[in-house]
Amino acid sequence: MFKFLNKIRGFREDERGSSTAEFVIVATTFLTGFFWVFETGLIMTKQMMLERALDITVRELRLYASPLYTHDYIKEEICDKALVFNDCSDMLFLEMDEFDPSVGYAKNYKCYDKENEIAPVTTWSPGSRNEIVYIRACIIIDPLMPNGIALFPGTSETGVPLVADTAFVNEPD
Template sequence: MRGLSYLSRFWKREDANATVEFVIVFPIILIVFIAAFETAMLLTRQVMLEKALDGAVRYMRLTSGLSVSHDAIRTNICDNTPLIPDCGNALLLDLRVIDQTTYALPDYQTLCIDRSGTVTPANTFNPGAENQLMLVRACAAVDRILPISGLGLELTRDDTGAVHLMAATIFVNEPD
């Protein structure tokens, strides 16, 4: 009988209420904070990739006699995008001429590279000629900070778990 009395008093005690509330609420607040941080970091990486791509295109347009190569443009972009880890291996570029009779653009979501080096689909790198309308796209594969957060579960990713950041811009090749 004495044990039952002790158990009854244990359930009626209220000195651990704050601890119980903390244990219930703290993980939720922590996940919301980490999801917000992850969102901010991915958006910052996206903005920096777009800005670096625009800077590389500006450099290509304003520099006369420049021989355009995939590696040179990628190096220019990676130098201006410090938040993309292993940028030299994680970034892929696609440069192609836009047909000015149809203005048909390739599917925006299909260009990217996975960690094994496979490009889906095979990209082109055609610097074009004078007065041609050009499309340049960049794709970078980056890791999520916390894969189990709400944002991490909803993002499109490849088989390795990397999230693809995409940026694109259109420009006209200036005459010399």
């Protein structure tokens, strides 16, 4: 019994390795915070690039109204301008609908469901002349840190949804 107590006492008095334990606690906390900040910046960059690509594409659509602007063409243009997405053409969903200012636009966004591999049914109505048109793009991205998605509202186990939307008026003839 005394041998055991002497070993415990010796272990308690030995200070070798104490700085290693402190380093592990501090470094883990610091690196976790660093990666959360890095991932947040990356997600914000992707959100900004999606909004920018949608705005540039809609500007071209407004200025050069043409029957060539189909759903697939606009999707391709957005994916070409937003350079930061993997598999953009398969994961990006567009929705276009007429907009009534007196009613507003409160529809929920729809994104690709990766877990069940379900593609949502979206409306695509380019509207007529002098009509306000609302367009929304949605894509789900994979986070770097799976536990970090709890910081973002509206996230699911399958990823972080990024939604960009804008409205424009179809110019008169």
